[in-house]
Structures are given as structure tokens and as C-alpha cells.
Amino acid sequence: MFRRYDNLTVARALSSRLPIIGLAATGILLLMLCIPAPAADETVDMLTVADPTGDWGFPSPYAHYSRGPGYIRMSLIFDTLVWKDQTGFVPALSESWEYEAHENAYVFNLRKDVRWNDGEPFSADDVVFTLDYIKEHPYSWVDAEIVDKAQALDDSTVRITLTRPYAPFLDQVAGTLPIIPEHVYKKVSNPEEFRDARALTGTGPFKLLDYDKAQGTYLYQANPDYYLGLPKVQKLRFVKVSEEMAAAALKKGDADAAAVQGESARELERAGFTVLEGSHDWIAKLMINHKKPPLSEVKVRQAIAYSIDRQALVETILRGFGLAGSPGLYASDNPWYNPDQEQYAYDPARAGDLLVDLGYSRQGDCYARDGQPLHLELLVTSSNERAGEMIRQQLDDAGFEISMRSVDSKTLDNLVGEWKFDLALSGHGGLGGDPNILNKVILGQGFNSARYDADTRLSDVLKDQNAEMDPDKRRDLVFLAQQIYASDVPALSIYYTNTYWASNQKVDFYFTHGGVGSGVPIALNKMALV
Amino acid sequence: MHVDLLGAVLRDPLGMTGSALLGLVTVMAILAPALSGYPPDLYTGQILSPPSAWHPLGTDSVGQDIWSRLLWGARTSLLVGAAVALISTSISVIIGTTTAIFGGLYERFWMRAVDAMLAIPPIIVMILVAAYLRPNLLVLILLLSALSWPGGARICRAQTLSLLERTHLSAAATFGAGWRHIIRRHILPDLTPIMLALTVGAARRAIFMEAGLSFLGVSDPTMVSWGKIMQQALQFTYLDVWRWWLVPTGLALSLTLVSLSLLGFALEGAMDPRLDGGQRHGDTRSSHA
Numbered sequence: 001m002f003r004r005y006d007n008l009t010v011a012r013a014l015s016s017r018l019p020i021i022g023l024a025a026t027g028i029l030l031l032m033l034c035i036p037a038p039a040a041d042e043t044v045d046m047l048t049v050a051d052p053t054g055d056w057g058f059p060s061p062y063a064h065y066s067r068g069p070g071y072i073r074m075s076l077i078f079d080t081l082v083w084k085d086q087t088g089f090v091p092a093l094s095e096s097w098e099y100e101a102h103e104n105a106y107v108f109n110l111r112k113d114v115r116w117n118d119g120e121p122f123s124a125d126d127v128v129f130t131l132d133y134i135k136e137h138p139y140s141w142v143d144a145e146i147v148d149k150a151q152a153l154d155d156s157t158v159r160i161t162l163t164r165p166y167a168p169f170l171d172q173v174a175g176t177l178p179i180i181p182e183h184v185y186k187k188v189s190n191p192e193e194f195r196d197a198r199a200l201t202g203t204g205p206f207k208l209l210d211y212d213k214a215q216g217t218y219l220y221q222a223n224p225d226y227y228l229g230l231p232k233v234q235k236l237r238f239v240k241v242s243e244e245m246a247a248a249a250l251k252k253g254d255a256d257a258a259a260v261q262g263e264s265a266r267e268l269e270r271a272g273f274t275v276l277e278g279s280h281d282w283i284a285k286l287m288i289n290h291k292k293p294p295l296s297e298v299k300v301r302q303a304i305a306y307s308i309d310r311q312a313l314v315e316t317i318l319r320g321f322g323l324a325g326s327p328g329l330y331a332s333d334n335p336w337y338n339p340d341q342e343q344y345a346y347d348p349a350r351a352g353d354l355l356v357d358l359g360y361s362r363q364g365d366c367y368a369r370d371g372q373p374l375h376l377e378l379l380v381t382s383s384n385e386r387a388g389e390m391i392r393q394q395l396d397d398a399g400f401e402i403s404m405r406s407v408d409s410k411t412l413d414n415l416v417g418e419w420k421f422d423l424a425l426s427g428h429g430g431l432g433g434d435p436n437i438l439n440k441v442i443l444g445q446g447f448n449s450a451r452y453d454a455d456t457r458l459s460d461v462l463k464d465q466n467a468e469m470d471p472d473k474r475r476d477l478v479f480l481a482q483q484i485y486a487s488d489v490p491a492l493s494i495y496y497t498n499t500y501w502a503s504n505q506k507v508d509f510y511f512t513h514g515g516v517g518s519g520v521p522i523a524l525n526k527m528a529l530v
Numbered sequence: 531m532h533v534d535l536l537g538a539v540l541r542d543p544l545g546m547t548g549s550a551l552l553g554l555v556t557v558m559a560i561l562a563p564a565l566s567g568y569p570p571d572l573y574t575g576q577i578l579s580p581p582s583a584w585h586p587l588g589t590d591s592v593g594q595d596i597w598s599r600l601l602w603g604a605r606t607s608l609l610v611g612a613a614v615a616l617i618s619t620s621i622s623v624i625i626g627t628t629t630a631i632f633g634g635l636y637e638r639f640w641m642r643a644v645d646a647m648l649a650i651p652p653i654i655v656m657i658l659v660a661a662y663l664r665p666n667l668l669v670l671i672l673l674l675s676a677l678s679w680p681g682g683a684r685i686c687r688a689q690t691l692s693l694l695e696r697t698h699l700s701a702a703a704t705f706g707a708g709w710r711h712i713i714r715r716h717i718l719p720d721l722t723p724i725m726l727a728l729t730v731g732a733a734r735r736a737i738f739m740e741a742g743l744s745f746l747g748v749s750d751p752t753m754v755s756w757g758k759i760m761q762q763a764l765q766f767t768y769l770d771v772w773r774w775w776l777v778p779t780g781l782a783l784s785l786t787l788v789s790l791s792l793l794g795f796a797l798e799g800a801m802d803p804r805l806d807g808g809q810r811h812g813d814t815r816s817s818h819a
Contacts, residue, residue, distance in 0.1 A: 244768040263769055312573070316592050319577045382747030386592050386762070389751060390573065406664050406751040 044506045046235045049524065050249050050258035054216015054240030059208060060199040061178045062191035066140045068429070068520035073238070075517060076220055076526050077117075077202035078178035081108050081127065082170060085527050086510040089170060093122070093179055093203065094158075097170075101469065105161040106169065112156050114227045116181050118201050124152035129182035131160065137191050141518060142177045165467040167474055168434040176518040179203070205231040205530045216240035231530040233507065250502055257503035259522070262321030265500035273502045278511050280323050280331035280496030281432035281521040284387065287416050287424040290452060290490050294374065295422060299354045301489035304423075305344035306351035307398035308391055314495050317387045325493030328482030329431065329438060336435055338479035341486040348398040355399065367399040375401040379416075379424040381409045387494070388425050417447035425494070433519025435478045439466055442485060452490035535723055538800035545796025551789030555782070559604040566598035570754045578771055587774045591766055596759075596775055600782055603756040607737045607786060610671055614736035615729040617675035619682060622728055623721060626686020627713050630694060641687070644680040652677040656739055660748040667753055670743070674736045682728040689724055693717055723801040730797060734790040741783055756783045 056070035057063055061078060064070035083092040094108035114122035131150035138144055146169065148161040162169060184201045188194045200208050205228070206220035218238040222231040241249045247264035249255040250273060260268060260275075269275045286308070294300045310324040323331050327344055330337040352362065360367040360374060367374045376395075380388030385406050392402045402423075407415070415421045428448040430437045439462045441449045453459050458481060465477035501523035503509050509523045516525055539545035558565065567584065568574065574585075574593045581588045587596035625644075629637040656677060659665075665673055693699060699716055707715075743749045744757030756779050763776035 244765070247768060261768075316573050316575070316577065319591060380751060382751075385747075385751040389571070390592070392752075393571065393573075404751055406747070408661070 042232070044233045046237060047233045047257070047506055047529070048237045048239060048255045050241035050246050050255035051216070051238055052241065052243045052246070052259075054238075055213050058195055058199075058211060058213075059218065060191070060194065061139060061180055062137065063193075063195060063199070068516075068522055071141065071517050071520055072522055072524050073218060074178060075204065076206040076236070076529075077200050077204045077208060078180065079114075079203045080177055080179065080517070081110075081174040083527065084171075084175060084512050084514060084516070085525065086513055088513050089175065090527070093127070094174075097174070099469065100159075103159075103161060104165055105159050106174065107153070108158045108160070108174070110156040110158065111227055114203050115225045116183075116201050116203055117207050117223050117225060118181075118184075118198070119225070120181065120183055120201075122179075122181075122203055123155050124158045126182045127158045127179055128152050129186065130177065130179045133180065133185060134177065139177065142173055146173060165469055167466055167468055168436040171434040171514065172436060172518045203227070205526055206236060209235075226530070228530050233529040236529065247502070250504070256506050257501065257509060257524075260500050260502045262319060262498060262500065265502060268502045273504055274509070276501040276503075276509060276511055276523050278499035278501065278521050278523065279432045280333060280498070281515065281519065282427060282429040282497050282499070283325065283329070283331075283431055284384065284425065284427040284494040284497070285325075286391065286492040286494055287421070287426050287450070288489065288491055289419055289422050290450070290454070291419055292422065294358075294369075295376070297358060298488060299358050300374075301492070302344070302487075303351035303354040303398070304395065304400070305489050305492050306347045306354070307400065308394050308492065308494070309346040310494055311346070312394075313387060313390055317390060318495060318497060321498040323496045323498070325495050326482075327486035327489065327493055329441070329485060329493055330482060331431065331496045334431065336475070336478050338482040340479070341483050343486075344489075348394075351398050362399055365396070365399065366401045373401045374399070375403070376422040378402050378404045379412050379421050380404060380406050381412055381425075382406055383409070384425050384427075391425065391494075413447040429521060430515075430519050431496075432515040432521050434514065435474070436466060437519070438462055438478065438481055438485075442481075442490065450490035452488065454490075455484060455488050458484040458488065535726065535797070535800055539793065539796040542796040542799055544792045545800075548789045548792030548794075548796060551785055552793065555604055555786050555789065556608060558601055559608050562598070562601035562605055566595065566601050568595040568598045570594060570598040570602040572598075578766070578769065580770075581774050587778055588771065590759075590762060590771075590775055596778070599754055599759055600756075600779060602754040603759055603779070604782065604786075606667070606753055606755045607740060607783070610667070610674065610740045611733035611737040611786075611790075613671045614674045614678060615733035617671070618679040618732045618736075619725055619728045621675065621679040622682030623686050623718070623725060625679070625683040627690045627717055627721070628709075629683075630687045630690035631709050631713070637687075640683070644684055647677070647680040648684075653739065653742070656743065657746065657748065660743050660746075664748060664750065666750040670740060670749060671736075674739055678732050678735055682732070685724060685728070686721060689721060690717055693720055723797065727794060727797045727801065730790055730794045734787055734794065737783075737786060737790070 051069060053069065056067065056073055057065040059073040059077060061074055064074045079093050081092060081094040082089050082097065084090065093114060094110050097106055097108045099106055110124055110127065116122055128150045131147050134142060134144040146162055146166050148163045150158060150160045152158055181201045184198050185191065205223055205226045207223050208218065209221045210219040217240065220236040222234050224230050239255065241255060241258065243259065243261060246255065246258035246260050247268055250258055250268060251271060265275045288301055288304070289295050290301065305327060314320065314322045314324050323333070326332055326337065326341070328338055328341040355367045358369070360369045378388055378392055388404055392404045395402045412424055412426060416424050416426060426448065428441065442452055443449065443459060443462055445451060461477050461481045461484065465474050465481060468474040468477055499521065501509060507528055509528050510525065511523045512525045515521050540549060572594065574589055574595060576589050577593045578591055579585060579589045585595050585597065587600065590596050625640050629640045656673065659673060663669060699712060702712055702716060740755060741757030744753065744755035745761045747761060749755065759779045760776060763772060763779065766772065
């Protein structure tokens with residue numbers, strides 16, 4: 001808008017001196033003004049979203065790929081009990097809810113005006129059916145064990161009793177689990193293979209018109225029966241565009257919104273596009289084999305932490321588009337971040353002191369103990385080998401002897417999973433969601449997890465925080481967990497990458513508080529489209 | 531004879547261009563530390579800066595000097611090319627000459643092995659093996675050599691078989707010369723032109739394969755290589771940097787390959803009596819006889 005005013009002033013100034021140019025400029029300006037500027041509350045005939053991967057699976061709850069973008073495509077058709085916008089929880093299928101502490105149960109009061117997109121009415125029985133259904137047919141995004149039983153108190157009230165106190169329930173179950181129609185799914189015994197149109201009977205704002213697996217395109221149409229009224233966006237289209245080309249596609253008008261890279265983000269902002277910066281949910285981590293000597297000694301792990309200049313890695317490898325890693329996992333701009341934790345500012349001399357404490361002595365370029373040089377192997381993949389090379393140099397300078405090996409990402413995950421490694425450069429997302437992620441990546445058994453149970457205090461704190469229903473007490477426990485994790489260094493946080501979402505003015509996008517569903521860090525919340 | 535062959539190549543305009551280009555790349559590789567102000571793996575802190583007096587080709591996405599990396603990349607390429615050429619040609623000559631002389635089961639075994647290896651496209655095998663092993667420089671050289679000798683071995687064997695028919699060899703055998711003596715004194719000198727052609731061909735293929743494997747990201751990550759530089763540059767084609775990052779590297783690789791191809795043409799021309807140098811070739815042969 002400011003730009004337009006500037007142009008007007010310039011044009012007026014020019015027209016007083018150069019009538020012809022002035023006329024032309026005014027004409028162009030008039031033309032510009034004639035084209036209606038799309039306001040955020042008008043309907044949008046077609047919205048095109050670019051995605052570098054394209055295909056994320058058939059968008060039914062059981063057939064979409066178990067990754068964020070797949071969940072997003074499903075969430076356009078199916079609703080959950082509660083949902084989130086940029087500030088926190090908002091009602092969805094349930095108008096209100098309350099926690100009954102003595103029963104350890106949640107009671108949800110459902111909307112009464114909801115219809116499935118095939119015309120059938122939605123009722124409490126569908127919710128009960130869904131919660132029973134995921135016990136038989138596990139849905140990968142929700143842990144069905146948390147739910148003891150679900151009862152329909154009447155047509156629009158459901159009580160869900162939990163097996164144990166579980167603080168992340170609203171976020172990870174009620175706000176993640178898509179409610180499926182009983183009248184369709186009760187006959188389905190193999191939901192992963194259920195691919196006809198009836199599999200997409202949902203209550204959400206959109207219906208699927210077309211899905212092309214080979215081309216990686218989706219076309220959605222607004223659902224006229226949607227309980228919040230006809231959505232603003234009439235048709236929604238996903239097309240496959242590589243990340244490098246996304247900026248060009250936006251400028252050309254081939255796409256209305258896309259995730260873009262840092263350099264493009266600045267350029268698009270100057271060109272008048274809206275650019276949102278996402279939260280730092282994706283972390284690059286140096287996985288450390290803390291079960292194998294000498295890395296089983298905490299001082300060696302701390303020495304590694306002091307030897308790596310994480311700020312330099314952000315400035316060089318991420319070209320400044322990122323944030324240096326916090327040793328306690330949460331990025332410093334995360335609401336759960338505890339500022340009171342060991343930071344391991346870059347200090348190779350301190351690293352050397354720690355190694356000397358352990359009986360190492362510097363021999364030439366490298367520290368050694370009992371004649372054995374401090375040799376470690378660093379695993380990288382071709383996508384992060386430049387970061388790996390810089391880390392290798394820094395560790396080398398600090399007196400470690402590092403050999404680097406590049407493997408493909410599946411091999412790296414397998415080697416880490418089987419503890420057949422010393423150091424490995426890896427990463428994962430999810431830090432924007434519920435602190436349950438700490439349990440997943442510290443105690444969990446996946447290859448993204450440090451799988452660190454040597455410190456029972458840390459294990460206890462983590463288990464307690466998940467069961468603590470009082471938000472303040474839970475926060476204290478999460479803070480404590482970060483402190484212990486930072487001082488134990490079972491894995492080292494390297495950096496968080498910036499993400500950018502660029503769009504024109506058709507729709508006001510926003511990043512969802514804590515991510516869409518259980519933490520998908522994509523600025524594509526269906527509530528922005530309705 | 532060898533001197534004549536080299537002379538013939540240098541008198542040929544193609545051969546001269548090829549030699550000059552190759553000479554230039556070689557000089558650049560050897561003088562790399564003197565020609566560049568920075569080590570290739572130094573992080574200068576200036577990210578994606580355009581060409582300047584300090585950085586003739588600017589810096590790449592992690593702030594390393596592209597010109598230095600280009601020069602050091604030439605070292606990798608030429609080292610791989612030269613080493614593979616030497617090893618693979620040696621294997622070709624040894625297998626080729628000995629199978630021709632001994633014949634029998636030994637010959638049949640090797641020739642069937644050659645047939646089998648020629649039937650499989652080496653680039654596919656190489657990609658598969660490299661993806662699994664992630665070879666460092668030495669392993670890469672050995673692997674490329676192991677895959678590139680069979681064609682040459684067959685040519686050497688054919689040439690040796692025809693040489694064995696010559697009277698001077700029968701004479702030498704009659705005087706009691708052993709097979710080692712015959713190979714060293716009579717066959718190898720006459721194989722020299724072919725060996726040179728094989729060397730040039732093997733070097734060209736090796737440089738191309740090394741760049742290809744690095745481009746695919748299946749080689750040693752610490753190796754500075756033209757293929758790797760191009761792969762890294764391709765991720766930033768949406769910016770202007772490709773002009774001083776991708777293009778010079780591609781040109782350097784292409785020119786090196788072209789120079790070797792030109793040398794190969796020139797050698798072929800010098801060796802084939804029907805194309806050129808028939809007189810000289812005949813002369814040298816008669817002088818040997």
C-alpha cells in the first residue's frame with residue numbers, strides 16, 4: 001500500500017513538469033486502481049499452493065503419507081474435536097470441553113449442526129466409533145493406548161476417559177485425531193486400502209475433486225454443507241514445483257503460496273508478497289553414541305560441545321537463515337525454552353581442559369590417551385555433508401581426529417538405530433508442538449531419539465512432565481529436563497533452520513500455534529481458508 | 531618411433547590444441563597453491579559473494595573461494611585421470627600380451643572375463659559400487675581401473691597376435707629368446723602407439739566418471755572435485771551465482787575432456803597409415819625390423 005502512495009506522489013510531481021509522461025503514468029495508475037485489490041474476506045475462486053514433493057498420498061486418514069504435508073491434505077476434509085489457530089486451541093467439532101480431574105476424563109460438548117459431506121448427520125456415536133476404531137486399526141499420528149474408553153452421554157456429548165494422566169491429550173489426541181464417519185467405516189476392515197470416494201466422507205471445509213498421484217496434484221472444492229458456512233476459498237489446488245522454482249512460480253502467478261528459501265524470501269518481500277517466518281521446529285543434531293567409550297564419558301561429550309562453533313555454522317552453512325542450537329533442545333525463541341541452561345559457548349581451549357582432566361594429552365595435532373588417539377567417525381549424508389565438513393574441521397582444530405563418511409540417509413538412520421556409529425549428523429522436526437516431543441527424542445526408541453536412559457533423574461522428570469496436568473508445574477518440569485539434558489549432552493543441538501512461507505494477498509495465512517495437528521510446521525491451516 | 535609419434539601429434543592442429551589445453555590445465559593444477567589466495571576448504575565468512583579482486587570467481591554458498599576449489603578440483607581430476615590411465619593400461623597390456631602368447635585355458639579364461647565385463651555398462655556398476663562403498667580417492671582410482679581395462683586388453687591381444695606372426699619375432703624365438711624378452715624387447719615397443727591411445731582414452735573416461743560420481747554425491751565428501759562443485763552449484767541456480775560458480779566449473783571439465791579427446795584423435799591419425807603418417811609409420815617399423 002505504501003508503495004502505491006509513493007507512486008502517486010511521484011506521478012503527480014512528474015505530471016506537473018512532463019505532461020505526456022504524467023498522463024501515461026496517471027493512466028497506468030488508474031488502470032492499477034481499477035483492478036480490485038482482493039480483500040481478505042472476499043471469496044477466492046482458485047487458490048494454488050506449490051509443493052516441492054507433490055504426492056503425499058490419498059488424503060484419507062489411513063492412506064495419507066505419515067508426514068506433515070500428508071496430514072495437512074487430509075485435514076482439509078476431516079475435522080478433529082478441537083483445532084488450533086495462531087494463538088491456541090479453538091473449537092472444532094466440539095464447542096467446548098472440560099477436564100474432570102477426579103475421573104481423569106475429558107467431556108466434549110459437540111456441535112449439533114454438523115453434517116458429513118454425504119448428507120448424513122454427525123453425532124457423538126461417530127466420535128466413540130473413531131476412538132474404538134483406532135484401537136483396532138492404529139492411526140499412526142495418535143497413540144490409542146492413552147484412551148481407556150469413550151462414551152456417548154447423549155447425541156452431542158462425549159466423555160473420554162484416559163488410562164493415565166496425559167498432559168498432551170488435547171494437542172496430541174483431541175486436536176490431531178480426525179473423526180471418521182461410523183456409517184462408512186464400520187464396514188471397512190482394511191482402511192489403508194480403502195480408496196473409493198466414500199473413504200473421503202468428512203465434515204471438513206473441502207471435498208476432494210481430483211488427486212493425481214503421478215503428477216503430485218490435488219484439487220479440492222469447497223464443501224457447501226460445512227458447519228462454519230461455505231468456505232472463502234472455492235477451489236484449492238496443490239501443484240508440484242521445486243523449492244528453487246517456487247519464487248519464480250509465485251512471481252509468474254502460477255502459484256499463490258509456497259514455502260521458499262531465505263534469499264527468495266527477501267526478494268519476494270520486496271516484490272510485495274507476504275512472507276511469514278516459521279518457528280524453529282526443525283533441528284539439526286549431532287547424534288552421539290553415548291553407549292560407546294570414550295563417548296560414554298560425559299566430559300568427552302561436553303568437550304565436543306565446546307569444540308563446535310554453532311553460530312559460525314549458522315552464518316556459513318545456513319547463510320544466516322537459522323538459529324544456533326540450544327543444548328537443551330528447544331530453540332531460544334520457543335515458549336518452552338529455558339534460558340537457564342549450560343550454553344557451551346565456542347571454547348576449544350575449555351574442551352582441551354576437559355580432555356586433559358580425563359587423562360588425555362595433546363600429541364601433535366590430536367589428543368591421545370594410553371597411546372590411543374581420540375579418533376571418531378562422523379557420518380553425514382550428501383544433503384548435509386557441507387555442514388559435516390565444517391564440523392569435522394572444527395573438531396579437528398580442537399584436537400579430535402575425525403574421519404567423515406557420507407552415506408545415504410536411510411543407511412545413516414539404520415546405523416544410528418543399531419548404535420553402529422560414533423557421531424552422526426541428523427535432524428528432525430516437531431519441536432514446535434507439545435513437550436511430549438522431548439520424551440520422543442530423548443527416551444523414545446526411534447533413530448531420531450538420543451535413547452538416553454543412563455540418567456534416571458532425567459527419565460523421571462520427563463515421565464512426570466507428561467503426566468502433569470497443571471500447566472505451571474509442567475513448565476517447571478520441562479525447564480528442568482532441558483537443564484539436565486544440556487549438561488549430559490546425549491546428543492548435541494547444532495542449529496534450527498528458518499522456514500519461510502510466501503503468498504500473495506488472496507488469503508491471510510498464518511503459522512499455527514505449536515503447529516497444525518500434533519505439530520506440523522506448515523502455514524497451511526484450513527481455518528485460514530474458510 | 532615414440533618421438534616420431536609425439537612429433538606427429540604436435541604437428542597435427544587438433545593434437546596441438548589438445549596438448550596445449552591439457553598443458554594449461556596441468557600447469558593450473560600444479561601451481562594451484564600459488565595461483566589462489568586461499569586454501570580450497572577455508573571458510574572465508576563471505577557467503578555467495580560475486581567475483582572480486584580477492585575472489586576471482588567469488589565465493590560459494592559456504593563462503594569457500596570458488597577459484598581455489600576449481601584449481602584443486604583440477605588436481606583431483608588429473609590425478610584420477612593419470613593414475614587410472616596408468617593402472618588400467620598396464621593391466622590391459624599385461625593381460626593382452628600374455629593371453630596372446632600363452633593361449634590355451636589361460637587365454638580363454640581371460641577373454642571370457644573380458645567379454646563378461648564388456649557386456650556390463652561400467653558406469654552402472656560404478657554407481658552401484660560407489661553408492662555402497664563411498665570410495666575415497668585411492669579406492670576410487672582402483673575401482674575405475676578395475677572397470678576400464680577389458681577393452682584395452684582385447685585390443686592389445688589382437689595386436690600382439692598379429693605381431694607374433696612377424697618374422698623378426700619368429701627369429702628371436704628361434705634364437706632361444708624367452709617370452710619375457712620377447713614382450714619387453716619386441717612387442718612392447720610396437721604396442722607403444724596403442725598404449726598411448728589407450729592411456730588417453732582411459733584418462734578421459736576416468737575424469738568423466740569421477741566427476742559423474744561426485745556429481746551424484748557417491749564419492750568421498752572431503753574430496754574437492756569438479757563434479758561435486760557442480761552439484762553444489764546446481765542447488766543455487768535460482769540466484770545469479772551460477773554464472774561464476776557453475777559455468778566456469780563446467781567449462782573446465784569440458785575443456786579437459788575435449789583436450790583428451792583431441793589428443794586421442796591426433797594419436798589415431800598418427801597411427802593409422804590410411805589417415806596420416808603412413809610413411810613415418812612404415813619407416814619406424816622397418817627400422818625396428
